[in-house]
Amino acid sequence: MGYQLDTGICHRIHNATPNEDKLFSGSHTLQVLSLKKVGKQTEGVNLPSDRYRIVLSDGAQFLQAMLATQLNEMVVEKHLTRFTIVCVERLSCNYVQEKRLIIVMALRILGQEDKKIGEPVSIDASTSEAMTPAPEKPAQKLVVPPSTSSSNVQPVSRQHPKGNWHPIEGLSPYQNNWTIKARVTQKSELRHYSNTRGEGKLFNVTFMDETGEIRATAFNLVAESLYPKLEEGKVYYVSKGKVNLAKKKFSNVMNDFEITLEKNAEIEECLETSNLPMIKYSFVSLAELQDLAKESTCDVIAILKEYSDVSEITSRTTNRTMKKRELTLVDKSGFSVRLTLWGTQAENFRPDEQNPVIAFKGVKVGDFGGRSLGMIASSNMTQNPDIPESHALRGWFDSSGSEVAFQSHTSSGGSFGGTGGGGFNRSEIKPLLEMKLEANRIPESEEKPVYFSTRAVIMHIRGENIAYPACETCNKKVVEDGGSWRCDKCDKTLSSPTYRYIMSFVVSDHTGQLWFQGFNEVGETVFGKTANEVIEIRDRDEAQYNLLLAKACCKSYNFLLRAKRDSFNDNNRIRYGVSRILPLNYKEECDALLTLMDTPWGQQGLKLESNDMAY
Template sequence: MAPAAARLTANAIAAVSGGDLNLKPVVQVVELKQVPGAAQERFRALVSDGSAAHQALLATQLNALVKARRLRRGSVVQLLEYICSTVQNRRIIIILNMEVIIPECEIIGNPSLPPEAEPVSQNVSSTNNSGSFTRETLNGSAGSDSNSVARLVSKSSANPANGAPSFPPTIQPSYKPPPMYKNRGAIMKNEAPARIIPIAALNPYQGRWAIKARVTAKGDIRRYNNAKGDGKVFSFDLLDSDGGEIRVTCFNSVVDRFYEVVEVGKVYVMSKGSLKPAKKNFNHLNNEWEIFLEAASTVEPCPDENDSIPTQQFNFRPISEIENAENNSILDIIGIVTSVNPSVTILRKNGMETQRRIMNLKDESGKSVELTLWGEFCNKEGSQLQEALDSGFFPVLAVKAGKVNDFSGKSVGTISSTQLFMNPNLPEADRLKVWFDGGGKNAASQSISKDVMPAFSQNLIRKTISQIKDEGLGRGERPDWVTVKATVSFIKADNFCYTACPLMIGDRQCNKKVTKVAGGNWCCDRCDKEFEECDYRYLLQVQVQDHTGLTWVTAFQESGEDILGCSAKELYKLKYEENDDIRFPEIMRRSLFEQYLFRLKIKEELYGDEQKVKITAVKAEKVNPSMESRYLLDLIGRHSV
């Protein structure tokens, strides 16, 4: 007799396969195998209540239990979340969540497969000469695009000595679950309303389903052209009362049916759509599936049950974590708006104009970040935030689905699915206000949005030129930032600048090298555009030295202007347009043998097949004798203690 802790729920298989999704039965795994030839790793199981057994397919989130050997043949488990679907006229249990009660146990009872799981042509009562008989089991199709379950033939021994279950042709009594809909008269088969399930339980193996959720975001209609012709598409995001999220997409004629019906903030019951794998390049929601509505799909509003579903769900990241976030990743942030720039008109590389507005956010992590608003965000939310700051208020701004950009530091920009919430009613917003009013307003914060040296104490990062090589600076995963006091000993006068593209890509200037074409215009290969005027940007090669040695550094636009004291465009005109042989060399000479405090970024990079350390001068400040004296006195004082 099985121990008390291993007692299985009587008649559980009949109840679950009959549609009872609230039982949460205790069953035993009598077989567990990986689905062969699967594009995505999946496991199938045979679960038993001691009398009957049934085929089951494990959701991918349960794979870790199998790999950790917590779930194996003989395990006694409690099914917490599951559904039962009919696939190719066979019933199969999809296990979404379970708890392992006993990791390993002797096979309990003498379970048999239900008649509907047996092949019609098979005589389950016939045995072979060894006393065993054959049976056919179901194998869940692991291909994520498939909506069916393949069949797999296996053999099991009936010898009790080896612990394997035998399968006598016992026919279990049919189980009749309570009706899941009101009695509204006679209806045809399969016309009963589909049972509402959580979004987290959706999977392609279900036949009929319905979900109730709130629309949290809605995209515009986009038009496209491909080999099949022209088309249109739009998407919207759903959130249910259990916190599950999923994206819904409509194409062509389905767009006409539902675009005007769906409104942000309203709750709907939705059914009869197909599930396909989510394209993570375009879908940031925490769900491996995406719903595609079809001609037979239904979307019905639920005006009376809005309070049970939240209006929005956030997964806020501190601004300090954005510094290590991947480029183009989508995330939620919240912070205090400390500055808002005016809205400006930007020419995109497709020739279309758009609006751009840049603002700054800071939070308790001690970091700040640039947030770039595009298009209509500039006029609506951007204007409201500007008015708040002009009135002396510093609003809290929550950003849902902002896109990370890592060009010249890290910044966050809006995209079509971004949502902005000014002074939201959230615990995180309340905490930020308390922090800001209690001293955070005057607290120093370091921007992660510019490619500048971190704001460490100057005394801690001062190095000599020889230390750059001796300490192997720049050879780690991240660049090293140091300050070096050095003298400019030589500047290469040739190729001191380049002609750059002035067009904007996203929220940054292109800056790619451009060439002159027939007709006098400039052309950018990246933007595939021509324009009358180009930009000029420094690319100085400067030799610097101190008492320990010398090295070459590269000075780009800002640091080049710091060293030479004029813009690259002015210097370019002197040399190449005015051919001024007096002023040009004079400007180059007057910076020689001047002492500067160079803020250096040091990073090893790959040139061809060779790794070389690249040293970039991010900032160059002429040495202030008074401040330098204070630094040296402080250094002497610390070493004499």
């Protein structure tokens, strides 16, 4: 099939001025003459990922350009190769160190040719008809002055070079004259800080365009001026910021660079918001939190099951009082998790409806009392987002999810026989006797726990002190005080406590018996009831309570155990705490046995039998 190239378009692109929006966003049929991987640095620009230089021909002339990284997959999968005919649908033209840099932002593959079309020649930049245009002043720019009051910020009128903004992924410290068009996807609070150089204020925002995202931070007077002018969800032209290497310790944004908004930074709201994404998520299920490292960040989407009132705690490091609120989240994986809001976000939180869907971006993973989540400065929270994952979760919860008994993450376990963290490991299941012998070899000076996987049957549950009265906010024990309950940690009075399990029970297998200790999640799995329900039965009918204890026995579970030396009344002993308890899934157990039979170990019996038959 013959293709008609847009002859003369390379010359027009090479000599275009920044105002030619139709040229940069128009469709042009061109041929790829070559593709070359240029690594992480090109034209004096350090780039966060590999880039490809592409040579495009219109049949008469050819020019060089860079391929935007979102198009790299076309090259890797060999859809875009030499002599491919493409329709270039969007371009970006920038000047880096006085050199013109053309970036192909979007293209469509039309077909493939076997050879070059025409006899194209290189465009000689020295005979270019157009000079590098001097920057024009944009319309209604917000120029941040070195003043103490944001009221002194005056808009400056100029025509903004629309269509010639710089892609976020192409920003680097080597550029000065750039403008990005991006959406604010996250905006932090205006916070106070104190260090060796003094005190001040700061806030940060995350900007996103179709090529990536970048974090920007403003300090002191600039922060006070810009803070009320930037709003989440709106699109802005941003220029004259300082690009630096990102401080990964303070940011979870996937970019090697970040922007500092100084006094000469210019920001203009853009009403042209097409082709710009909202927030990009990479969701993990609540069940998968067990596999994530502590202090890592992730995106989750879940149903808000319940939330607590605002409480106050005092930081041990800064001795400052902080407000917090805890949300309980659930999803299709059958797990629930606590997520903590802090400061004004905790105070201002209001659900849009009963049990809304909430999407969280960049929340931090913790391991307090099992896996937990917490909002940090760069996190983002959106209720009922208009995305497919939200609609699917809403439909599931309304149809059946509200009746599910959810499982909580327990304290993180580890590599068994080691000192790390992890989950139940079927391949390393140990009998109770073998596990006890290994645990007894733990040195008395060893402070870290050792983790084991085992399978055993519950034989007896101690009925005394099976649960304790707890604060619904911090889970600490509360004390009865004249008909009400007092929490010293939260410094508040409750009308009634929330009971939480604290269990001791004996388990047995073919090698022996051991005492295990478990907390709230263990009790809910064993009894299938909350601690409040069990305590109500105990106080109302002792016979029914004893029957409940008896029915919970003689059942097998898979256990993840945390073995650690403990001293009680000058008696040194090993305590076995249950980190996870899993009811047996018999299909899963049968599949595991069938897999074991296919191993060399499992084939031993068949070989012996065949040898006997040979005789």
